[in-house]
Amino acid sequence: MESTLLRFTAIGSVDDGKSTLIGRLLHDQSAVYDDQLDSIRRVSREGLDLSLITDGLRAEREQGITIDVAYRYFSTPRRRFIIADTPGHEQYTRNMVTGSSTADVAVVLIDARLGVLPQTLRHTYLSWLLGIRRICVAVNKMDAVDFQQEVFEAIRAALLEKAAELPLVELVFLPVSALQGDNVVRRGASMPWFEGPTLLEYLETVQPAPAILSGLRLPLQTVLRGADSDRFYAGQLSGGAVQPGDQVLLLPSGKSGRIAAVRLRDEALSTAATPMSISVSLDGHVDLARGDMIVDPLHPPTSTRHLKAILFWMSSDPLDTGKAYLLKHTTQTVCAEIAAVEASLDVATLRFEPSSVLGLNDIARVKIETQRPLFCDPYAANRATGSFILVDPVSNGTIAAGIIEAAEQPAGPSSLSRPGDHEGGVLWLTGLSSSGKSTLAVVIHQRLKDLGYRVEMLDGDIVRKHLSKGLGFSKEDRDENIRRIGFVAELLARNGIVAIVSAISPYRAIRNEVRARISNFVEIYVNAPLDVCEQRDVKGLYRRARTGELKGMTGIDDPYEPPADPEVECRTDLNSVESCVSQVFRYAVNRLGGHYA
Structure with a gap:
């Protein structure tokens, strides 16, 4: 039987030893090539610096920090893994968000000497915010505190108290020493008081939170012409499954259609499921284009221009509520404005407090108005149709990432929300x-x-x-x-x-x-x-x-x-x-x- 795939992200503040932990995990699993090890030995200052296995950029090695997201692959007889090694420095928190957006599980590192830091709370909250409900807290550098159980238990109690604000999250705490290898792949003899699993055992056995199905979602990226001049509509499935004969709803027109064929490149399929990239043809002539969506007629997304969302601000320039931004959602881009900032997150308490401003790395609950309707779901129901990014129209830089909590004043599929409610x-x-x-x-x-x-x-x-x-x-x-x-x-x-x-x-x-x-x-x-x-x-x-x-x-x-x-x-x-x-x-x-x- 084919082993299952687990995507997990590794997150930690600067110098928590995250890159060393991943390097240890790969090294002790024999998942590093000999020539790569030889190269790392040559540049290591003392012994074998396992952090260099993942810190591949020259700037990362020179500064001793992770800057970009690095993806690593390995497998055991029980499971296949994709690791997203994400930056811990506050300056690169946007990269942490990118690497965590597709993860099933988060491994959050804490330096046993320093305990729970504000960045630890930010990482824990962002993991939860991005839909990760299984979080493994690896209390690292236990060798630096003489493997004391009291230190581990104090950190565990402190984070549990803060995380009480996060519903449905499952926290598992592991004491580890990435430098010496204790409780990473092998148990070791330094912490006999801990009877839980090693990190690898946890990753091999943890079951991701069950996905909430939103129904068929196929945002269209392009239109292809077949050999017989048939039109095929291509995109990546963002929800549900599709097969020939299925009745579908076509948005924004609101018309009905029937799937005639499903293809993976040039191969005909009997069925396709999320997250496959496919193309489909429809019975009869229809007029669809990039940004349109093929959906489940019984469980369609909401069509709305008014969003209630949580926004993570990534720009050094503060939010300008009077400025128009570009909002990219699935395969379409629309103009949008931040209508209101309702509250921002207090990282120390993980609670939202009233606020009207938004600066670098702030997390806020906002109201957004778009120039034309989006076809969206709450992020809790569908990560793809429930998320978006904001782009500055002048610099073309990504300035914010957001998740949709709810739609407000939704417009129906065949009429305006109210007479005259439109842009000039x-x-x-x-x-x-x-x-x-x-x-x-x-x-x-x-x-x-x-x-x-x-x-x-x-x-x-x-x-x-x-x-x-x-x-x-x-x-x-x-x-x-x-x-x-x-x-x-x-x-x-x-x-x-x-x-x-x-x-x-x-x-x-x-x-x-x-x-x-x-x-x-x-x-x-x-x-x-x-x-x-x-x-x-x-x-x-x-x-x-x-x-x-x-x-x-x-x-x-x-x-x-x-x-x-x-x-x-x-x-x-x-x-x-x-x-x-x-x-x-x-x-x-x-x-x-x-x-x-």
Whole structure:
């Protein structure tokens, strides 16, 4: 029978001997190659420095501390193991969070000479916060306190008193000497008063806390095309299992579907389970993209823009509650703001106290509002769909990691949470004359009104008769016309209104100028070949331009510069109006903070 896999993380403050403990565990298990041992002997100052087995970076060896997360693999006849060796220095606590996020068990080290430190409490709390319910406390360097039982029992009592604030956690205490090897792999004779297991025996027998199943969760990373032009939707399963024939719910559309096939690379599967990376195809034609999610229809995630979360702040710059951050959740990225800081953790007591600020390494309970809905679960139910990171949009650095406690004021899958609850913004339709801009704009306008959006439409021809009366068709006049349209659209968007602009706007630079002024700007390229546009031309403009009667016609004797990277491109020569509208809604409406059925 195949042995089970246990992922565990090793955590400790600086100089607690964590790297030496892991080195001892690997060395006494004969899990270190001879050439690696020879290399370590050459650089060891006294004897064999086992900490160098894991501290592989040059900076780590020079400073004598662990900086990066190192993953080590070994096995025994009873079990296979993946160790995440994480930094203990407060400066690198973010790396500790990364290494612990996938662990089943945490091994927290305490220096017997120093006892329970603030960093020990922070590590214990973070382990619990990250969903680890089995924590082994290794009281190390017992040789430095003459293996006294009284020292061990005092540390045990002190940490148990603090950890009383953590529900459902199981703490096991082991006295060890990583330097001499006592109670790591072998028992040794120095502590006959301890009758518990060695560290290895504990790791071989501990049973991780049972997982809480959230149902199928497949966040989509990309869309693949099969040999027969079939679409396969690829991603890593974040919850549950899936097999051909399963009924599924497709988010954000709220439509139902049925799994036609499941693949692992090019191999067909009869079933797939978390955490496999797979691709699936669906019966019938569906329109899905990165950031969408395939889920269990009986146990769907919550759709919400309002989160109650616990946030671990990783930046030296304090939280700015008036600043917009990027929130990365599963495979989608949305704009978000910290609406409120409710309380921060007092590491000394492991209790949350009222607070309104958040600085480096602080842990706080916060409220977050996102620009468009997330499909999420509480972290206790699903680590993947219950966690996120915050990114600074300017530096692109990760500034915080968070776990979702609950969703507040959830939006339903087919309507806004309340009429008018959406962001203002601009949907800018650009394309050649007769490409279909006005047709799409009218349908989008009506559909948004039906859903309760505050919406206005700015048609290029109508604006010219009023706002831009007197302007000609030179490049300068055309640019000025677009600036005026952009100015009005910006005012509308700033006041929570969705402005739909339908204008040829032929020059890329002026469109980008308008985009730079409007934070929620969606460029929709209504694309149809020139010959198709000429066939549709009910006004006869192209015919007049071809005969020379009309000068400066875009596409004939004046250029049209298509968008370099539009948010949406609608091929109106290939797709129906309804299909194009759905394409716009799938991207733009969710960005503005709503859903549609």
